[in-house]
Amino acid sequence: AQKITQTQPGMFVQEKEAVTLDCTYDTSDQSYGLFWYKQPSSGEMIFLIYQGSYDEQNATEGRYSLNFQKARKSANLVISASQLGDSAMYFCAMREGQGGSEKLVFGKGMKLTVNP
């Protein structure tokens, strides 16, 4: 069974500082995908970044980067230069690797608060 672990229930960061959100995963699949989503209080899940298990380079999307350490089974999200609008819940998720399934397994999420 696959599992996503996000151990930090909440974090506080000052505006303009960088922050790392932790995610570890457990899978026996060789092919899998890792996602990070942001969920503001409005409820919509906003896609941030994706890392494939066979991708050799860490994914980056603007201020978001993913610190992918395959041997340690971790996929930490790094947000550089935090903004007030980054305050939200953040979810790490994994997609099963076979058959083209779209099923995502989500972690419990963590709440990020950016202070001015």
Added chain:
Amino acid sequence: KAGVTQTPRYLIKTRGQQVTLSCSPISGHRSVSWYQQTPGQGLQFLFEYFSETQRNKGNFPGRFSGRQFSNSRSEMNVSTLELGDSALYLCASSLKGQGGSPLHFGNGTRLTVT
């Protein structure tokens, strides 16, 4: 390009009733998935449709059902509602139904069962 549209945004029902939620995916997306989000259980996968076929189903009772139409729009139905069905129901669509294409979520339907 319009995002994933879910209707209605809010719904209040009483126990024993049934409810139908609707989801219109992003134009061109053929894969639609549904998730239930509750404070206690977090985000849980309900089911997934691709080209009108259910491709995967989560561990939910048979009261939860869904379907997808030829235009990729999807509906999910919950019959004989229980208090524990109160949740945010999220629909997501993706382009290819495989690989690294991300799921794009709608704003969700918040269902309250009284």
